[in-house]
Amino acid sequence: MSAIQRPRTRMTGVQRRLQLLDIARQLFSLRGVDGTTIEEIATAAGVSKPVVYEHFSSKEALYMEVVTNEYRELLTRITDSLSGDDSSRVLLEKAALALLTYIEDCTEGFRILVRDAPPSQPEGTYSTLLTKVTEQVEHILADEFSRRGFSAEDGSIYAQMLVGMVAMTAQWWLDARHPDKRTVAAHVVNLAWYGLTGLRKEPGLRDQMAAPATEQ
Numbered sequence: 001m002s003a004i005q006r007p008r009t010r011m012t013g014v015q016r017r018l019q020l021l022d023i024a025r026q027l028f029s030l031r032g033v034d035g036t037t038i039e040e041i042a043t044a045a046g047v048s049k050p051v052v053y054e055h056f057s058s059k060e061a062l063y064m065e066v067v068t069n070e071y072r073e074l075l076t077r078i079t080d081s082l083s084g085d086d087s088s089r090v091l092l093e094k095a096a097l098a099l100l101t102y103i104e105d106c107t108e109g110f111r112i113l114v115r116d117a118p119p120s121q122p123e124g125t126y127s128t129l130l131t132k133v134t135e136q137v138e139h140i141l142a143d144e145f146s147r148r149g150f151s152a153e154d155g156s157i158y159a160q161m162l163v164g165m166v167a168m169t170a171q172w173w174l175d176a177r178h179p180d181k182r183t184v185a186a187h188v189v190n191l192a193w194y195g196l197t198g199l200r201k202e203p204g205l206r207d208q209m210a211a212p213a214t215e216q
Contacts, residue, residue, distance in 0.1 A: 017055045020045055025066050029108035032115055033063045070109035074102050075129055082136045088144050089193050092162070095137070096188045099170050100181035107174070114171055126167075134163045141196075150201060158199075162192050 011019065023044045027036040038059050042049045056062040081098035082091050103110045113126045138159035145155040169188055173181070 013055075016045075016047075016051070020052060020055055020062070021066060021069070024062050025070075025108050025112070028063060028066055029111040033059070038062075066109075067112060070106065070113050071129055073106065073109065074099070074113065075132060077102050078133050079136065082133075082140065088140050089189065091140055092137075092192060093185060093189045095133070096166050096185040097181065099166060100173060100185055103170060103174055104181060110170075110174060114174070130163055130167055134159050137163055144196070148199075150199070158196065165192065 020041060024036070024041050027040060027044070030036075036059070038049055038052050041059075041062070042052045045052070052062070056065070077098045078095055081094035084091070086094070113129070138156055141155045141159055141162075142152065145152070145158075166188055169184065173184055
């Protein structure tokens, strides 16, 4: 599949830059940064290669800006969903739904984020974004765990698990798209929340719980 060549139109500098970002986003999502050339971006935009270089010093610089924009958009959506005075369960529901909605609205951007990110910009990686989200989830769980007599360290562990579960489910849903996002979010929170309510303070593995073998 190739990008559709668009007719040359007169644009302001800002309009042209936004157009190039949009086209690059589509091509990077489809082919990755290594599989996309400046020439392809220029052709799709209906301009010459020098015009692209007037706005971006290199393909890598263009790619970094695309990644940064997507990273900020997704982080903002999730951060906003985790803000407020709602109950812990409702906040988890909102966060799961925010991630799935971003995938629905910005599919190309999410493909770019989960595929790769420029080595020179570690802050733009999906894993870094998940780390920031985990910190927020850990804060939300703090009160729940304290009320139930669990330690802060336990809260950190379970925040990692919750975010990891939602992140992997989101990557699966990127292509599956069935069932709908609200149903998927409901199932994720169902597993997460009712798993949390049944936690043991001192969990153990089954082989640890078994009676020790008699020494010979």
